[in-house]
Amino acid sequence: MNTLRLRTRLLLGTIFFGVLITVVSMLVVSWAVSRQYMEQASEHSAKDAAIINDNLNERKSNQLIASRQLASQKNLGSTLWYLSQYAHSGENRETLFVTYQQLVKDTYKMGRVAKLSDIAIYDFEGKLVSFAQFDGHRTRVGFVERTPKVVFSVAVLADGEELTRNNMRTISTVAGLSAQLSDPMLSYEKIDYVINAGGLAIRSQMPIMGEVFGLGAQAKQLGWVVMVQPLGQAFVDHVSHLTDTRVNVFVGNMLSSANLPAYQTLSDGGAGKVDEGGFNEIVIGRNSFYQRLLPVMGEGRRIATIAVLSSQEAVLKNTRQMLEILGLIAISSLVVILPFAWYLANSISRPLTLLSRVFRGVASGRGMVNRELAELAGHRGDEMGELAESFFAMSQAVKQKIQQINEINASLEDSVAQRTRELQIANDELTKLATHDALTGLPNRQLVNDRLLQALSAARREKTTMALMFIDLDEFKPVNDKYGHAVGDLLLKEAARRIHECLRKSDTVARIGGDEFIVLLPVIETELDACGVAEKIRASLNLPFYLSGEQLSISSSIGIAIYPEHGLDEHALCQHADIAMYQAKNSGRNAVRIFREAA
Ligand SMILES: Nc1nc2c(ncn2[C@@H]2O[C@H](COP(=O)(O)OP(=O)(O)OP(=O)(O)O)[C@@H](O)[C@H]2O)c(=O)[nH]1
Structure with missing residues (x-):
């Protein structure tokens, strides 16, 4: 992953290309300058060679003249x-x-x-x-x-x-x-x-x-x-002076007289160079020279070589100066370019950093629109400004949409809560309808069955005693017949209230149909407790009823079955309580009977 920031990369890129261009131009310039100087040096050394040749010809010519003078001297012959x-x-x-x-x-x-x-x-x-x-x-x-x-x-x-x-x-x-x-x-x-x-x-x-x-x-x-x-040396000194060079004479490949004895210290003793001929560059010790070689022919063969060396010091000095100037120009350019590059890098990276901060803000939900972003969108006329403007517009639209969504969400939550409440009420009513008797409001058969099962399992677990009573009103049909069904209903409701009042909160009374009720006493000490409650109910129902301006009297027959004496499960208990209730009916009604096995 590239960890360099964009701004750093822009700056480094500018510096890199600046240095690259400088180095390349320095190389090109130094190459061009040295080439130009080499051409000039070649021309100069050709002239030097001509001067040396002229000097040699002059020496030969003078020697001939001197020879002739001596040979023709009077009396010599x-x-x-x-x-x-x-x-x-x-x-x-x-x-x-x-x-x-x-x-x-x-x-x-x-x-x-x-x-x-x-x-x-x-x-x-x-x-x-x-x-x-x-x-x-x-x-x-x-x-x-x-x-x-x-x-x-x-x-x-x-x-x-x-x-x-x-x-x-x-x-x-x-x-x-x-x-x-x-x-x-x-x-x-x-x-x-x-x-x-x-x-x-x-x-x-x-x-x-x-x-x-x-x-x-x-x-x-x-x-x-x-x-x-x-x-020899005098000749070498003379032509060196004439040409302002260093002239050296090789006989074969051995230096015979020289203005630069170091020539002989080359690894090949100058020999290889001497054989090359023409014009070239040569390094002797720490110094560079241009070299031109003049062959000297004697009796039809090359017997010696005159080597003319001119120093490259001036060339190198000029090249160095040129490079120094170029270096100065490059440094000055960098000094000028760097602040500009800094400005350019900042003008690109700063808005990007800002946008990225705003995007992060949006992503994390901290905020939608940044004041700086709005400023950027307003003040910059370039692509960055357009980008900021577009993002500004987009973020505004997103903000509105989010507001709308939040409102919709809130109203949805309200309605869902309302519906849930209504549903709960309906459910409660349904549950009540399913488990209670509509006329008296008492638990119905299904609910009392459930409670009976729970009470049985608790009694088994706790090894306690419980009682189940079946209550049937005596001669209820004549009430209906005499006073009407509506009065019969009122009596049923009042009877239910009276039974309920005779019980503890932990007890249950249920209407299981017509004028029949079941009472469940989940925990009793002895069957006498159950008989006491039954008697209390029977006595309560015996009291007169005042309904629709009429005074009515009624009685009840109550049968009791005790767990575990009269049955270990709900079926046995129900059956035996029912039997006991019929025994009470059969004994003349208005009575309480506890279940007894038939003899
Ligand atoms: N008013 C009213 N009457 C009902 C209702 N449900 C059943 N009945 C009547 O209650 C009477 C029950 O009669 P039974 O228990 O068979 O007879 P009884 O007259 O009570 O006689 P015994 O039980 O033998 O003493 C019937 O006449 C039913 O029509 C009701 O919800 N309201």
């Missing part, structure tokens, strides 16, 4: 020719050293200008002649001493330090440099991305052409200039 001719002879050591010194100076100067890591000069056979390696503020420079066993003369120079015999020493190998070019027969310039010392770099190889003294004016390839420009 002659120097190389000279060195090739005399280096092995061991002659003119001092002149050779000065020549090398000059070559190294030129190389050193160019290398510093072009921000290279390595510059090497090779002769026309592809053999290393001199080199410069730049590492921060220190520079390692040197040349090959062409003794039968190849050794290098090397100096490590601080900024601005001159190359002299004193600061040089000889070593057998130089790290990061190959003493022999792999393809010395090529005669054209070449520039490409390479992996150098574990990092990405641009490597250029430029032929050195020159006219050699004594060989005529024909130009000849005399050697090579090989330059290596590292695309």
Whole structure:
């Protein structure tokens, strides 16, 4: 069973839908905003990629220019020719050293200008002649001493330090440099991305052409200039600054230089992400980024990847702000909507509660019409008002009907009571008629029989003695004949009264027909008591009657039967009392006889 009140449900429903709409709109807005920002970020990162590509192309182009400048430098070809001719002879050591010194100076100067890591000069056979390696503020420079066993003369120079015999020493190998070019027969310039010392770099190889003294004016390839420009941390910092992003360079799947080393701490070390390519979102640590990957091709294959990361912080901040604004709008809306919802819920539930109270009142019979209900019906013009009005009208009609029914009920009850009373009287009369004699008003035979039975059962139970008398008036017929039937009636009535007066209240006298009476004495001590009563009756009836101006005299014959002596049941008692009465008649009338068994 739903136990929530209608008002609570309306309020909860409003709050639920308010919150639902807010949450859905926040989700939709944040999705739309992040999508829009992602598109913008994709466009930005495409531009960033273009800036990085431009920077790389510019670096390549500058390196080529620098290579050409060095390769075409005056005397470089002659120097190389000279060195090739005399280096092995061991002659003119001092002149050779000065020549090398000059070559190294030129190389050193160019290398510093072009921000290279390595510059090497090779002769026309592809053999290393001199080199410069730049590492921060220190520079390692040197040349090959062409003794039968190849050794290098090397100096490590601080900024601005001159190359002299004193600061040089000889070593057998130089790290990061190959003493022999792999393809010395090529005669054209070449520039490409390479992996150098574990990092990405641009490597250029430029032929050195020159006219050699004594060989005529024909130009000849005399050697090579090989330059290596590292695309390391300096490059990463530079393009990061240019694009205002975090640029990271992967060689294969390993981070070689980065503006966000945390990149490498991804579970796949960034490798999986690097392989995906294109543009996507990535989470590093607790920060989210947009990522664009640029493949770097070298010698026809992908040798490195440049990853450009732009932070989503601004996007997230803007989205958060947007959501905060939306949240504020939602809360304000709820603040406005809630009182309205409260009002709406009340305007629906209050009349319903009122109606329900009135209905309950009607059902329990406490009252019919409520003052508030009448007010509601009068003041509200909406459906609730109509409902209240209809109920008001209905309750009025019901009230009238109930009044009518109550009145009808009351009158019905009156008539029923009246009829019941009349019926009772009629019943009483009927009963009396059925059990009494119409002329004298004495009990009739039927009633005296009943009393006889009751008296017998009481006598049996109590073991007492009772008497039954049969009384017959003597010579009554002549009275009728002489004075008329009406006088006879009067005499019968007077005789009945006199017999009745001779008895106690507990005794019964009944007229059983004509001039015959029965007297029942339910409790006597001895038969003498009965004889006494009989004598009293006989004497009373002997007294003269004054009827209709006439004086009449009459007598009676009385027979007595005693229980239990003369009979144990009503039949025996009646029969024996009758016999005794006839004995009295037969003895000459006006006598009392108690039943005696015939001898
Ligand atoms: N007036 C009047 N007479 C009645 C009534 N009922 C019976 N009688 C008469 O009462 C008389 C009874 O007569 P009986 O008892 O036979 O004779 P009796 O004259 O009394 O003679 P014994 O009884 O032998 O002394 C009859 O004449 C009946 O007609 C009655 O209600 N009113």
